[in-house]
Amino acid sequence: MLKSFIGGALLVAASLVHGQTTAPPTATPPRLEPEQQEVIRKAVGSPVRSISNVMRDAGRNPEQTLAFFAVEPQHTIIEIWPGQGWYSEILAPLVRDEGKLIAAHFDPESAVEYFRKSLAQYQEKLADSPEVYDQVELAVLNYDPELPIAPPESADRVLTFRNVHNWLSQGREEAAVVFAKMHAALKPGGLLGLVEHRARIGTDLETMISSGYVTEELVIELAEEAGFELLSRSPVNQNSQDTTQHPEGVWTLPPTLRLGDENRAQYLAIGESDRMTLLFIKPE
Secondary structure (H helix, E strand, O other): OOOHHHOHHHHHHHHHHOOOOOOOOOOOOOOOOHHHHHHHHHHHOOOOOOHHHHOOHHHHOHHHHHHHOOOOOOOEEEEEOOOOOOOHHHHHHHHOOOOEEEEEEOOOOOOOHHHHHHHHHHHHHHHHOHHHHOOOEEEEOOOOOOOOOOOOOOEEEEEEEOOHHHHHOOOHHHHHHHHHHHHHHEEEEEEEEEEEEEOOOOOOHHHHHHHOOEOHHHHHHHHHHHOOEEEEEEOOOOOOOOOOOOOOHHHHOOOOOOOOOOOHHHHHHHOOOOEEEEEEEOOO
């Protein structure tokens, strides 16, 4: 059960652990009732989920993560760059009857072939299981500041998983555009839930981009510049075995294992990356 680590006391404690000086939030992080957490648990157990995705639950902790983000079935949720739909497999059935899932995916007109292929695979996934995905709405997230991801102030939650390093690879200004779009789409009082590979304090931007690990300081800075307020941190996706110092950055670790068989057992033993799990609010 998700209890004490959602509270403001955790934010203060985590701030000290990570060397941050962020002031305590002025709002109180939401807490789900047991029956609300049970809805998330059932969605995580959805039979539509692929076995390969379920096997990664131990590294991604979807039940605890979504409970920390206080996701509820009546919410309008925007999932940012859902890739092949790892979290969509959970979110789509969770909100299908009462809420809405908007998948802000890659631009179909992108010059990047990987983006176009990823979007096509995601669309195929939706088409293959209409009984689950027929209510999912597709939107585009690119770096055009004039193209919103949803109508203004229409979403209860915006969720993004391991994407900030991708935006930064295009430039800090481009990353700022994305945070501004997420802020614009949220209702006042709405929440941004964010998971990202966590770099060591003091890591420079060039290393963040090459390694895939981003400092909490920079993520919080980008969010606050867009108008968000940090509400709370969770340790749910932290991994103390991850030093973040790897030959191929975060892609050295599973699931990518970019080095192939080289030191494979060592990297499998480390597991998936150390990750920050942050909750921001759009102040009312």
